Amino acid sequence: MPLANWLSASYLRTAVIPLCLIELGFLASYWVTGNFTYQRNVETVNRVSEKYLGDIATREAMTIQATLGSVEGLTRVFAMETGRALATPHVPPLAEQHRYRLAPNGVFHTVSGTAQDSASFYSGVVPVGPAQIDKVWRTVPLDPVMQHIKHASPLVRQLYVNTWDSYNRIFPYFDVQGQYAPRMNIPSYNFYYEADARHNPQRKVVWTDAYVDPAGGGWMVSAIAPVYGPQRLEAVVGMDVTVGTIVDRILALDLPWQGYAMLIGRDGTILALPRAGERDLGVRELKDHAYAEAIRSDTFKPGHFNLASRDALEPIARAIAARRSQIVRVRLGGREMLAANARVAGPGWSLVVLAPAANILADATSLRDLLRDVGLAMLAILLVFYVGFFLFLIWRARAMSRRVAEPLRAIETVMERIGTGEYDQAAPRFGVAEIDTVAERLVEMGGKLGEAHRRLLGQEAEVRRALDNERHVTTGQRRFINVLSHEFRTPLTVIDSCGQILRRRAGRLTEETTIERSEMIRRSAARIDDVMKSALQLVQLEEGEIACQPAPVPLGLLLRELARPAQADPRGIAVVVGNLPNGAAVLVDRILARSALAAIVDNARKYSHDGGTVTIEAQLDDAACRITIRDQGVGIAPEDLPHVRDRFFRGVNSTAIPGAGTGLYLAATLVEANAGQLAIASTPGQGTTVTVMLPLAAESAGDMPEAA
Incomplete structure (x- = not known):
């Protein structure tokens, strides 16, 4: 045994313990009187505190109800404005239209925006066509409405419109392409189906349970409302309130007796839990969510957040299920707690206020402790010197130990860090x-x-x-x-x-x-x-x-030149130019653009069957011209398709066909040099389609000669 510990133990045996035994006799008389007074105080305090605790739960529940009621009212207004917008045709300005793109995977989405804009995402689970794009344009006038609602209510984190065919418009703007999954079926999420006719036949504003927001907002609860058209449920609008906002509201409650409150959902799930409740229940509140990948389905709170999964909370669960406010006693964190519940109308939640029974009885306990302390005072005076000396010895021993041990531990930590x-x-x-x-x-x-x-x-x-x-x-x-x-x-x-x-x-x-x-x-x-x-x-x-030297080139002249070499094709392959927009011109280097397109047409002819047809068509698309070259040849194998634009690459079905494997590589490079894009799609045995996007010239080609 260390010397410091041995000296401390010796003083305790020879002086401190005998004096304590003498003083215990004086404490016995004080204990009898104090215990009788304590019991009477406990009975009175219990009655008053239980009523007060119930009043607190009811008052705070009404406060939360009033706060959420404002969100419900704004949700109803938003639903009416959405119904009016979906029923009214609208053509947005070009600046707005240019924010949208149709991705190769079929998703129609916004690619840019500011904090004052909304984001759009048509998942492609329903093919996006003119009718779907018209629906997007009709929802553009909702942006000012969403801005005003967002600024009017600090509780609302974001607003959104979800349609039956998986179109989402959400404010404020964020990168929807990086967050949402393609072909996401929005009606399968709780923030849509909980407002449909089966779950919400009254067509009122309803609240969801806590879920992980696919838009990246973390844990959410939403006020949602249906928007019906003449024939069906057209859309569901919603306003998101983060669980963190509700937790902050619960944390802000100034409750007596070091009590705290927790918010319970309709199904018994704990929606908001302060830090004191986390310690008592042994859980951590889920305020955030890690987005390792896009959310593809509903994600709710784990089962251990449900009252039904905890035997200690069963009395609270029964009281909530019976929809009656009452005081129950539970044991949490090794201590007895008094719990009062009150229902939050509207979302159907319940507010539970808990306070330690020991803190409620603190006044009565304080009186008992006062009587006990009087008896202990005499013992304390006698022991103070010995205890002080004993503590001094312990402090000195520990100080010397720290003096030597702490530097060694610090050096050990440095060595471990270097080792890692x-x-x-x-x-x-x-x-x-x-x-x-x-x-x-x-x-x-x-x-x-x-x-x-x-x-x-x-x-x-x-x-x-x-x-x-x-x-x-x-x-x-x-x-x-x-x-x-x-x-x-x-x-x-x-x-x-x-x-x-x-x-x-x-x-x-x-x-x-x-x-x-x-x-x-x-x-x-x-x-x-x-x-x-x-x-x-x-x-x-x-x-x-x-070097690329772009200049306006008549589109018709450029494409018709591609068909001339095929007129003497010994294999009887015809190159047909059709669907040319009148008076269109592209801004390209004529020689490079012609070489690129000629390489594509030559490839199409080489891989076509005898007597086949190569079709060239053009279509104007915003500020670009889309040129499509189709053949009816052998096609490209799926495993070769990602490599056909590599230089010197030749596919498995090109062995008997002459070529150096540079055609599509040159074509793609020359198209990109002209600020264009090239895409290839192919089905083996049915042919290949090459799409070239070239920029349109500012002036009309109708004013330009079509001579070479």
């Missing part, structure tokens, strides 16, 4: 020269280890980058050599074969045979020339020798 990779540490100072020197040397060592570790990581990253670059270059060169070898082998074989025939049978060949062999040699030479030109154009493009 936190190499840069500050040297702790303790005022002991030897220990301070050890700490400084340890920190210096950690800094050197960190510097060495960073150098190793940098060298490793540099080597990895060099290996990746080398692998990429080697792969491209090998693929290029394989393509050239394959493309040169066939025409060279034809040339060699024709040359041998001309040499061996020169005297016996007819004029027609000679011409036929000559044409075969010329076609083979042309094929080699095409491959070399494609490779040369690729090199020029990558070296930056080709």
